[in-house]
Amino acid sequence: MNKELEHSFVKQLEENQNIAHKICRLYTNDQDSHNDLFQEITIQLWRAFPKFRGDSKFSTWMYRVALNTAITLYRKSKRQINTQDFESISFKIKTEDYDDTIEQQLNLMYSAIKKLNDIDKALVFLYLEDKSYREISETLGITEVNARVKMNRAKEKLRKILNP
């Protein structure tokens, strides 16, 4: 039984690991911390897994646990963001005819998000992941109205950064 549970868990996490990696990228500044946080997220997910009943999707459940781990439970102190770290997280141009401005804007937006505080970062992350206001408000534990208001403000901030 335990083996079955383990297998089912690892398989689902393997399929959905992108969620955790994206959160690790936003909340840490180097590869070691990234791995550290990923591991802590895995442990927290595994601990909570026996009570996961499947009435929501694994991925939906995972967003909540992973964000909670990054914002609340993760213990490592935040290191200063430096330019070298930004280079390492830059998106690479995949094809030759790829639109360069989008590439630059994406990098600009990424570094802007990284400068936000932990809570605003979560808000923007959930927006980028196309989560509904209802899901955002339930994940963070704030009202839907407030989630909407604060999100609009965060979006405005991002727009200003992209169009200085």
Added chain:
Amino acid sequence: MDQLDELKKEWQNREQELPKLSYNSIYNMLLKKSSSIVKWIFIISILELLFWIGLNLVIPEDNLKLINEMGIGDIMHYSNIVHFIIFGVFIFLFYKNHQSIKVTDSTKMLMQNILKTRKTVRYFVYYNLGMLASGLIITDIYFYSRSQKLYEIMNFASKGIPEKGFATTFIISQIIVGILVVGLLIAFYWMIYGILLKRLNNNYKELKKLDD
């Protein structure tokens, strides 16, 4: 299409650039130990509870003799019983609060429950410091008012300590030691929890601001 929406679409399309961990490396992570803040709060809290309970159990025999001979043995005995009942209540509350910490709750609820657990232990420490300080003050006043008897029981005459002025010296040294102990404990707590809970407290404040 809005510029931001366009970037949002791009963001979602970039998943292939993320690291890919194998089944086995994820499996191996299940065997690792957590180093979450909850675990540390739990360990430190248990140590605190044990420390204060231990301190109450370890009373040097000389002190017991002094307490009995000064005629406050019974009062000490009953107040100890009450004291340990209160310990029990604190431990129960601590356990209950710790059980309520669930990583699957909303971020706000999770933070609230962690801070509540922490608060229980903090009150436990306040209670002990308060009891320690008031116990010291009351016995000092009592001893001071019966300094003659104390002088005889402690057998200070045979140690060559003059009776005149001994009571004042005794009380002052008690007060200095008391202040030093309390000061050290406060510094210790400030260090441990200041570091451990700084980020959590900041994030909780930010989250509450969102809901204002």
